[in-house]
Amino acid sequence: MDKPFFLALDFRTGEDVKQFIEQHNFHGLPVKVGMELFYREGISMIKWLKEHKHPIFLDLKLHDIPTTVEKAMYNLANLGVDIVNVHASGGSEMIRAAKRGLEAGAVGQLPKLIAVTVLTSMDQQVLHEELYVKQPLDEAVERLAQLTKDSGADGVVCSAHETGRIKEVCGKDFLTVTPGIRLVDSNTNDQKRVATPAFAKKNGADYLVIGRSITKANNPSQNYQRVVEEWNNA
Incomplete structure (x- = not known):
């Protein structure tokens, strides 16, 4: 994959997606399909x-009893996607x-399996006061990353702030996929642990x-292009 950027297609309908891709000439770019789009449009x-x-x-961040997740992944395996995920928790x-x-279930290339550590919309306060996780956030992420590796998965979803330590603990070949990426002048919206493309690459x-x-x-x-340049120049 020559461009290490997944464009999040967080649109309501497939027509919205097709129009956006066509309008901005985003043909063939790596994309992320999440719950909002998949639950409406599905396999089509x-x-x-x-x-x-x-x-x-x-x-889709699967999180259920092992039997259910295994059967669900069997059905997803032959779609030809590159990466799928579960919740490490x-x-x-x-x-x-x-x-x-x-x-x-895979036919041909086996999709990479990664696991979400701690959502980038969460911070230390949420972990401590709502989920009663007493570990510091970075230690909780590290623990879940190690669990994921030990369980045979290929990598994790984590904040760019945690990738350096995860690489130290789990090895350089253990994949880190980082959401919460923002350009310097962009709104953080509901994300808390955000980072720029340059910071993510350096980490x-x-x-x-x-x-x-x-x-x-x-101007999408x-x-x-700013993302590409910032990554390349980091």
Whole structure:
């Protein structure tokens, strides 16, 4: 994959996606398909994106009992997407079940399996006061990353602020996919642990997920190019 940036297609309908891609000449770029779009358009959206040569991160964040996750991953495995994910907090048995499902259901290339550590919309206060996680946030992320690796997955979703330490603990080949990416002059919206493309690269991120800084921009093509330049010049 020559461009390590997944454009988050957080649109309501498939027609919105097609219009956006066509209008801004984003043909063939890596994209992230999340719950909002997949729950409305389903597999037909994935097929359309595959037909138009888009690498795909299918971001459904599965989190259920191991048997259910294994069967779900079996069904997702033959869609031809590049990356799928679960929540690391589902535990080692669930992560291993997800990998079994992918391996059993894959036709051709096996999708990479990654696990969400701590959502980038969360901060230390949420962990301590709402979830009663007493560890410091960075230690909680590190623990979940190590659990993910030990359970046979390929990497994690984490903040760019945590990628350096995760690489130290889990190895340079362990993938780090970082959402919460913002250009300097962009609104952070509901994200708390945000970072610029340059910071993410310097801290060891393998892939960026970037949405509203591009999709809500007055000039999405220009902002996408800014991401590319900032990454390349970091």
